[in-house]
Amino acid sequence: MKKCCLLLTLLALLFAVPAFSHSSPPVPSPTPPPEAVKTSILDLGRHLVLVNREHRISKTYIPQDLVLPRVATRKESLQEQILMTREAAQALEALFEAALMEEGHVLYAVSGYRSYGIQQILFNTKVQEVGSRERAQRRVALAGTSEHQLGLAIDLQAPSHLNLSQAFGDTEEGKWAGENAHRFGFILRYKTAWRDLTGISDEPWHFRYVGIAHATAMHQLDIPFETYVTYARMLPEYVLTGGSHVLLAGLIADLMAEKQPEALQALQKADEAGQESALRQATAPYLTGQSYEQALWYSYPTPKPTAEPWVDADEEEVLLHPSGSN
Ligand SMILES: [Zn+2]
Structure with missing residues (x-):
């Protein structure tokens, strides 16, 4: 009986923790959805929207439901800075948990949602660093062409590799993420073999949320998002x-x-x-x-419970006032 009580208390504690922290994250005000327009999964704001140099996002677009994923970050100060849309954030938590539980790998989230303005600053800084817009574009997306503005992209690091470079793909954590992210709805978005199509060099740290069905289909076919979307249409x-x-x-x-x-x-x-x-x-x-x-x-899969735990009142009474002596 004591064991049962302990178990119930533990369960109650587990489920009492909210799935997302809403404590004053720096959430920008979202773009209102267009009234009475039926959007497709391929449209802006939905999981299969394609963003690249040919398919740009408007300057004013801000995702609807940005939240803080509860995942490890390299610096504590980053914890309140990384935002993703609700579903992507939940999937990221599951990905990090699996990396740890299955292989003991610690992953760090480095960069999630980025506004148009921030992307513009990053790009301009890169231009100054490398000397030309053309060269800068290989490393940093031009504002309006970054998936980070969708709130569906995440950059990863690991304790063994604390920078965003191709070598992340050679670390145990990077390899694991590349091979397993699809199980949680993420695709490895940029590979060297796809550079002509994506316009971006190999980025083993950049993952894009598309949902488990599409991510796994793409992983199995080993095709870039551009190709997948062409046929998905x-x-x-x-x-x-x-x-x-x-x-x-x-x-x-x-x-x-x-x-x-x-x-x-x-x-x-x-x-x-x-x-x-x-x-x-x-x-x-x-x-x-x-x-x-x-x-x-x-x-x-059934989403994890995010509401109050279900309590069986009868059961609780029995536990609190046990009848009989055993
Ligand atoms: Zn990225």
Whole structure:
């Protein structure tokens, strides 16, 4: 009985800690959403929005729901400075926890949300350092072309490597992050092999949140975000928001191979009531060794509880006033 009480108290303490600290972070006022416009997952402010030199963000854009992720930072003073959108912040906490629990790796968050103005200062500083805008652009994104303005990007370091350089990719922590970030919804955004498409050199420290289904599909296909988005645009919206990584990777691999996936036609034809079964049927040919439910559960795990803990009143009474002598 004592053990039970202790366990309940511990659980209560665990869940009583809020998932995010809202204690006066320097949150800038967000850009209001456009009224009555149905946004797509590919639009600004949503997870699949593409930002690069050709696809710029407006000067005034500020994400809606910036919060402080509760993760380790290199300096304590940075703790109140790193912001990400709520879902990305929660995913980052899960990523850091897994790095520690699974491999004992400590990761540091170095830079999250950056405003247009801050990005402009960073870029101008780099221009002065390297002598030309062209050279600066290889290392620092021009304002309006940085994913950091989305609140969906994070730069990482590790205690063994306290700077942002290519060598982070050779550290145990960097390798682990590159191989595992997709399980938490992040992609390694810039690789040397993709430089012609992304316009950015290898950045093993920069991770972009896109959600688990898309991140895992991209990881499995080993393709850059630019390529993924080109094909993702061909898929119905409900497939992009409700399809598992198995379906997304399967469809996009077929489209890349210029095969017209049979499943795609059925998915396009399905009305709202038929979408769930259309997703299930379309996924079946791509499943290898796992069930549809397992694929779906992996891509869309139940979010961690963030509300008050559920308390069973009856149970509590029994514990407080135990009847009988044993
Ligand atoms: Zn970055």
